[in-house]
Amino acid sequence: MSLSKKKERAETTIKEMGLQDAMDTRIGGWGNKGLSGGQKRRVSICMEILTRPKLLFLDEPTSGLDSAASYYVMKRMIDLARQDRMTIIASIHQPSSQVFQLFHNLCLLSSGRTVYFGRSDIAYKFFESNGFPCPSHQNPSDHYLHTINTDFDEDMDQVFHANKTTEEAISFLVRCYKSSHTCQEIHRHVAEICIENREELKKGSQANFISQCLILTRRSFVNMYRDLGYYWLRLAIYIALCSGLGSVFYDIGSGYSSIQARGSLLMFTASFLTIMAIGGFPSFVEDMKVFQRERLNGHYRPAAFVVSNTISSAPFLLAISLIPGAITYSLVGLQQGCAHFIFFASTLLACMMLVETLMLIVASIMPNFLMGLITGAGIQGLMILSGGFFRLPHDLPLVFWRYPLYYIAFHRYAYQGLFKNEFEGLTFPAAQVLQGGGGGGGAAYIKGEEILRNIWQVEMGYSKWMDLAMLFAMVAFYRLMLLIVLGTVEKFKPVIREINFFFLGKQEKY
Structure with a gap:
């Protein structure tokens, strides 16, 4: 069915449900501007009808409606059932004799x-x-x-x-x-x-996968654009933070002391800038609630949600990577060159996509706000510790920290890629030159490659672009994990609820 026909069908359904006067009214308006309880009930019925399901379950569809509206709504449901060959199963509260006569079976x-x-x-x-x-x-x-x-x-x-x-x-x-x-x-x-x-019952009436992705992407993009707290506030905070970061490391220079300063700056960028993506966790939780309700109603598949979320969030994350990243890069005076800045911004983008996907996975498993934040921050904290900056790779304890955490933490590839991007091709004065020596009359310099190999213990067997490719490969893997979690979390939800309430000290029985 084309989009124009779907729109026409939606408008027709709204009018037949007696909602034509409320077509431009917000559902959750302020004061007397919102819909009444009965109108909200009819809107929820319209939402289910639009998917044209073969089997429709309605739980007390006439609740909140007067006797005339109850008859009108149920009469329309009967007409739709005949028109679309739909089976409707409804539990109904105290039906009038007119409404009761509409039911074929009891x-x-x-x-x-x-x-x-x-x-x-x-x-x-x-x-x-x-x-x-x-x-x-x-x-x-x-x-x-x-x-x-x-x-x-x-x-x-x-x-x-x-x-x-x-x-x-x-x-x-x-x-x-x-x-x-x-x-x-x-x-x-x-x-x-x-x-x-048997085979006929298995056939679905969903829109095709591409249509699902297009509609969900548009809706998700509009929601992200309108919600100031989703990305706009984070962009403002990133700009302020990167301006402060650039002022602290302003005009870092090329002396021997700048080696440690450059490493600290790059570590902060890959770790603490990207970890701030957990600020969007409340919005992620709300997205998960909407997804779970709509998925259980059969509106679309988890794969469509994952694809649409990835596409719709990409422009905002790209803006957050480019604008604050350019501020820091220019103020600090990192290695000049368009290719170097593109790599810097791309690494920042990949890290933020990874953190967002990780927090989406956490939100789908732990919808509790406090538990989700603690879990997400804790996972990233462990990855930062094993990334190879606070403790150099060769010095990491072998058990757990080096094998396997060092190899599965995305911070390792971010650190090493950013270090290669910054130090390769540069030379710095050696430590003894700064001590006023110069005994032999010749200036001693240390190449960036030696710094990478001996000071930061970076693996030099492959280029920085391989590190970036690994980051984006991990983005794809994390998104696949999100898809798997979304498809299986319903089976384990009772266990997850018990764990959440155990840690929160609640004894409510489910």
Whole structure:
């Protein structure tokens, strides 16, 4: 279906649900400007209808609606079901006689037991034939609910069950239904459907993958653009921080002392600038809530969400890498050359994409704000310690810190790539020159390659572009991990909830 037809269908559905006067109204407006409870209910129904599902579950769709609106909404649902060959299963609260007549089939449950399941228009015969006739001029649905209601046993026994208790009456009706012709017909019909239409039931009605990605990318980009706290505030903070960083290391020079200063600057850039991406964690948590609700409703697949999030966030992350990065690079006076700055900004971009993906993974597993921040910051702290700056690679303890953490921490590739980008091709005066020596009359200099090999213990067997390629490969791997986590987290959510509440000291039972 083309986008124009989808838009036309959406507008038609909105009008048929009586929402044409609220088409330009914000759902969560201030004061009296927002939608009413009944209108919000109809909007939620419209959202489900637009996906054209073959099977639609509605939990009390008429809640908050008056009797006229309830009939109108349910009548429209029946028309849609016929038009799109849709099956609708709804639990409904105290339907009027008009609304009850719209239902083709009826299922009555009491304490998990099936009291009746069959055509709604002949349910009265079942109750009448088993000693519970519906009184004249009474809504049949009210009579059925009163008969099988167990909340007020003492009062209900005297009014509806004659000489039987509520439990006895329900058990009697359950036995009667199991032995009835209606029950046998239902079992036979279900068996036929399972055999004949098994493949038909598996067919979906989702939009294709490309359409899902395009729509989600546009929506995600608009949300990021409008939300000041998502990227704009972070951009402002990065500009302020990089301006401060540039002023601290202003005009760093090319003396021997600048070797350590350049290394510290590059380490700070790859570590503490990128770790600030956790500032977007609250927005990530909200994105995960929306994704989980929409995925469970069958709107799109996890892969579409991952692709759209990657594409929509890339322009903002690129801006954060280029603008603050240019400020720091120019103020400090790092190695000149367009290729050197491009590598610097690209490394910063890759690191921020890695941190964002890591925090998205954490947000999908731990939706609790405090737990998520602690977990994400803790993981990155361990990676920074093993990256090869605070403790040089050859000096790292072999167990855990060097094998495997040093090789899987992205900071290692960021540090080494930035060091190569800065020191290769430069020369610095050796330490003894600064001591006023010069005994032999010749100036002693140390090449950048020697600094990389002997001072920073950088692996020189491959170029800096290989380090950058490793960073972007890790971005792809982290995104794949996010996809796997999104696809499997629902199975382990009960366990995750128990762990979260254990650490938070809560004893609420799920």
